Amino acid sequence: MGAGVADEGFDFSPGAQVPLAGAAGQTAATYALASAAYRDNDVDEILKANNEWHQSAVTPGRAWGTIFAPNLGEAFSRAVQVRMLGGGRNPLIQSFGMDPQVVVEHCLAANHIRKERDSWLTAVFVLCGLIFLPGLLVWLLVFQIRRTIAKATDKRASALGTTLLVAVGALAVLFLLKMPFDGFWGWYARAAVVAPVVGWFWAKRICERTARDLRERWTALLSGGGLGAKVPEAVPGSPGESAAERLRQGLARLSAEQQSNSAFYAGPKGILGMGTRWGSWQLAEDLVPAEAGKEIHPFRSWDVIRSIQDQLRMLERGPLNTGGFPKPSIRNWVVTPIGENAKSVSRPSGTDVDAYQVKTHAIQEICNKQQFGSGDRHYLGVQWTLWDGQLIITMMITVTVLHETLRIEVTGHALGPVHSLFTTKPAAKTKTVSKTVRFWETKSVNLPLVDSDEVVRLAVRAPFTWYPPILDWLGGKLVLPEPFGLRHAWADQPWRHRFMADDALRTATPVLRVVHAAAIKVLKENGVDTEKFGARSAFLSSAVQDPTPRKADVYDA
Structure with missing residues (x-):
């Protein structure tokens, strides 16, 4: 099984549509990240x-960066769309507890809404700006200076920017009244002063209509409304339309890669997508025959793993009707080691891989043979998606046999909720001012949803949206962390949330006991003396109740 790019032999035919296991109800993380596509915050907020x-x-x-700079929604939508659907993209890290396709579809929908707005703004820009270019350049220069000054924290500097705009407006009025030109150029000069202002009012109405639409979608997603993404470009308009087919294939590849059973261990960063390792418990004892003079019945690591897997399916059952564990996802994983600072990953490929899935016989061979030295390793994972997709708890089990020693290792991984930035709803834009009469008191007044600087920024960017790389060069862009996965890129630690931390810590004890009991059962059936295994298991059963999570992937050597 060689390393290479994502499986190029993926079948893009529709086939049977199988619902994703455990996806129902796991919408909080999905909608929180999808809402970023509709946001109008400053891009640096991310x-x-x-x-x-x-x-x-x-x-x-590069050039006039502040006036061409994207906001958070524009930069996020563009970056996610290119990274997850772009041609020749690198493999993605799985996003557990969420559906990345939904996030990508909302990014496409947000881009579509902005493209419609930009089509209107481009027409306004040409009619009221490009035809009267001298006046447009003067007004743009004033707004750019004002925008740069407004970035200053000094209130005096900010007030100076507003004063500058008012002063230029007064000069424009004076220029109209005392025109130094006559004839055609006189009237053209007057129009060059007035037309950009008229265009600004026209553009403001267009921008406000779109801003309200985007904010309504932002609010609906975070309110749990499950607002669907409208992606017209995903529907072919004619049989020969290739763009829609490429988009469909990109979304199909994204869904297939999400279901891949290969993962990557990045040193102290843990297993990418599952979070860092917070606890590790190892049971290692010699394989001694139960009866003197008799040999142990031959068995392999896969036999132990299969027994453990069967018993883990019983975790949701208990002697008392107390709720307990929900049904977990139990999978065999092929884990590939990569460097801590690796910028890309390479999924397994070849005849042993089908649609990003490593076949069972290849997993079994890795489990039995690749236990020492270089190469991929096998882990059995039991995973819970809790808190509406905001908490991912994963327990990974591996079984190794070296010489006469059998080792069963159980490690705990936890991925916390997405950052609170993504769960904040839009707030009305307000400003605190002094009251007119009682000047010693203040009041809050509502500001326009789209201010004058924002209208200018959107109008100037609109003609360049036909080729987004130009805007990336002019105004900058969002650079996503690599190796990239939507879920782990912006996840917090769960330890700051008391109940989430409790859930993660409580998981370890029952899982460890089930794993040990299943393994000891296999050992007994194959004539192994389990006395030492039982004693060691009892000791670990006590140690696992230590309530302190640790950075188990960081070795102080």
Whole structure:
């Protein structure tokens, strides 16, 4: 089984549509990340969501960067669409507890809404700006200076920007009244002063209508409304339309890769997509015959794993009707080691891989033979998706046999909720001002949904949206952390949330006991003395009740 790019032999035919296991009700994380596509915050806000191991970045623009710079929704939608559907993209990390296709579809829907707005703004830009280019350039220069000054934290500097705009407006009026030109150029100069202002009012109405639409979608997603994404470009308009077919294939590849059973261990970053390892418990004892003079019946690591897998399916059952565990997802994983600072991953490929899935016989061979030295390793994973997709608890089990020692290792991984930035609803834009009469008191007044600077920014960007790489060069873009996966890129640690931490810590004890009991049963059936295994299991059963999570992937050597 060689390493290579994502399986190129993937079958894109529709086939049977199988519902994703455990996907029902896991919408909080999905909708929170999808809402980012509709946001109008400053793009730098997303840097607050960076975590210890995965950090996104914002590249600055080259020319008049502040006026061409994207907002958070524009940058997020563009970055996610290119990264997850772009041609020749690198493999993605699975996003457990959510549906990445839904997020991508909302990014496409948000881009479609903005394209419709930009088509109207482009027409306004040409009619009221490009034809009267000298006046447009003067007004743009004023707005750019004002925008740059407004970035300053000094209130005096901010007030200076507003004063500058008012002063230029007064000069424009004076220019109209005392025109130094006559004839055609006189009237053209007057129009060059007035037309951009008229265009600004026209563009403001267009921008406000779209801003309300985007904010309504943002609110609906975070309110649990399950607003569907409208992606017209995904529906072929004619039999020969290739763009819609490429989009369909990209979404199909995304869904198939989400179901892949190969994972990547990135050193202290843990298993990508599952979170760092917070606990590790190992049972290792010699394989001694139960009866002197007799040999142990031959068995393999896969036999132990299969017994453990069967018993783990019983975790949702208990002697008392107390709720307990929901049904977990139990899978065999092929885990590939990569460097801590690796910028890309390479999924297994070849005849042993079908649609990103490593076949069972190949997994069995890895489990039995690749236990020492280089190569992929086998893990049996039992995973719970809790808190509406906001908490992912994964227990990974591996069985190795070296010489006469059998080792059963159980490790705990936990991935916390998405950053609170993605769960905030839109708030009305307000400003605190002093009251007219009682000037010592203040009041809050509502500001326009789209201010004058934002109208100018959107109108100037609109003609360039036909080729987004130009906007990336002019205004900058969002750089996603690699290796990229939607869920783990912006996940918090669960330990700050008391109940989430309790859920993660409580999982370890029953899983460990079930694993040990299943393994000891196999050993007994094959004539192994299990006295030492039982004693060691009892000791670990006590140790696992230590309530302190640790950074088990960080070795102080």
